[in-house]
Amino acid sequence: MGAGPAGSAAAIHLARAGRDVLLVDASAFPRDKTCGDGLTPRAIAELDTLGMTPYLADRPRIEGLRLHGWGATAEIPWPGDGRFPNWGSAVPRMEFDDALRREAMSVGARMITGAKATAVSRERGAVTAVTLRTATGTLEVRPRALLVADGVRSPLGKILGRDWHRDTAYGIAGRAYATSDNADTPWMGSHLELRGEAGEPLPGYGWVFPLGNGVVNLGVGALATSKRPAHVALRPVLDAYASLVSEEWALTAAPVRHASALLPMGGAVSGVAGRNWMLIGDAAACVNPLNGEGIDYALETARLAAALVDEPDLTQIWPQTLRSHYGTAFSAARRLAGLLTLPHTVAALGRVGLRSPALMAMVVRVMGNLITPEDSDLLARAWRTVGAASTRLDSRPPFD
Incomplete structure (x- = not known):
């Protein structure tokens, strides 16, 4: 269920393995999604396993991040340590998701659009049928295995018992598009010093991702917890941010196509599986708590689930399986993100970090999801150690 990156990637893997695959989505394609549209090197690696890197041939080739804040700027290239490529990209979700689901159909998956799951039948913990509401009536599907990839709100996940726990950090984000004379730059822009309409510091960051066609995706994200909710009016903050970056990015028009979303992060959900069903991607809160990135996890969890x-x-x-791959990193990241809900913490760390390229290179590696369980360097070992200690302190570990 769901034909975003997670659902379509799972369909590609399964259809290529000779399975009978039905891809279902509530929307008609192409359709938009609130997202920064950025593809990290980790996402590029997963696209390579799908044989889809040729699709990116005429898309931007992003070399790394250009970070701003507190009077400093640092350009940090992607590490390119061999496990992941040294480049990323950016593609509007309206185009990217459509390309993935068309690839799934080209290798044998069937698809139903405009169909919303409204009920399930279960027997001894297994889903035996899913009821779909379509424009022409109801339809019942009887899956042998059900992969639920219906996004951050996961309506089918809720029917199955998914519960989102907001005691750890979650995100709120707003995004828009603007025309730009600098849309071909090879850097993703990231402003770590985010301020509200009155100039007050906010616990979040701003981004500008070049799409290479005279358009940039620009947005703002803020962190919150149930104890420290973020009272942010996203559209005014986003418009103020657009004014801030207008000269640097040579914006030629006001932002359009505003959209916003709430983001469960760091595995902060329970009820992610039953006997024959799994939640994958955003539905399982597989989103980096430090930057809101989820496309790479969507593609990865699709492969693991398949x-x-x-x-x-x-x-x-x-x-x-999810805890084995992501548990320690998610625990550490969401604990750190919880600290970053305090605006003064962001300023204290940012002022020091942006003046140390070596430190920022480590930060980019963490924020870009570029540390894996197989890595054995000092940073990777330290991050895993912190994650293991954080997990022991968790009252509710990721995916629990």
Whole structure:
């Protein structure tokens, strides 16, 4: 269920393996999604496993991040350490998601659009049928295995028992598009010093991602917890941010196509699996708590889930798989993100960090999801150690 990056990637893997795949989405394609549109090197690596990197041949080739704040600027290239490529890209979700689902159909997946899941039938923990509401009436589908990839709100996940826990950091984000004479730059712009309409510091950041066609995606994101909710009027803050970056990015018109979203992050959900069903991607809160990035996790969890569909009972196997791959990193990242909900913490760390290229290179590696369990360098070992300690302190570990 769901034909975004997670659902379509899973459909590609399964259809290529000879499975009978039905891809279902509530929208008609192409359709938009609130997103920064950025593809990190980790996402590029997953697209390579799908054989889809040629699709990016005429898209921007992003070399790294250009970070701003507190009077300093640092350009940090992607590490390119061999495990991941040394480049990223940016593609509007309206185009990217459509390309993925068309690839799924080209390798044998069937698709129903405009169909919303409204109910499920279950027997001994397994989903035996999903009821879909369409423009022409209701339809019942009887899946052997069900992958739920219906996004951050996950309406089908809620029916199945998914619960979002807001005691750890979550995100709120707003995005728009603007025409730009600098849309071909090879850097993603990121402003770590985000301020509100009255100039007050906010616990978040701003971004400008070049799309290479005379257009940039620009947005703002803020962090919050249930104890420290973010009272941010996103559109005014985004318009103020557009004014701030207008000269640097040579914006030629006011931002358009504003959209916003709430982002569960860091595995802050429970109820992610049953006997024959799994939540993947955003539906499972597989979103980096430090920057809101989720496309790479969507593509990865799709691949991991596709490899497990023959297991007789996924109830424990899937959350254990997610914790094995992401648990320690998510725990550490969401604990750090919780600290960053304090605006003065952001300023204290940012002023020091932006004046140290070596430190910012480490930060980019963490924020870009570029540390894996296989990495054995000092930063990777330190990050895993912090994550393991953080997990021991968690009252509710990721995906629990």
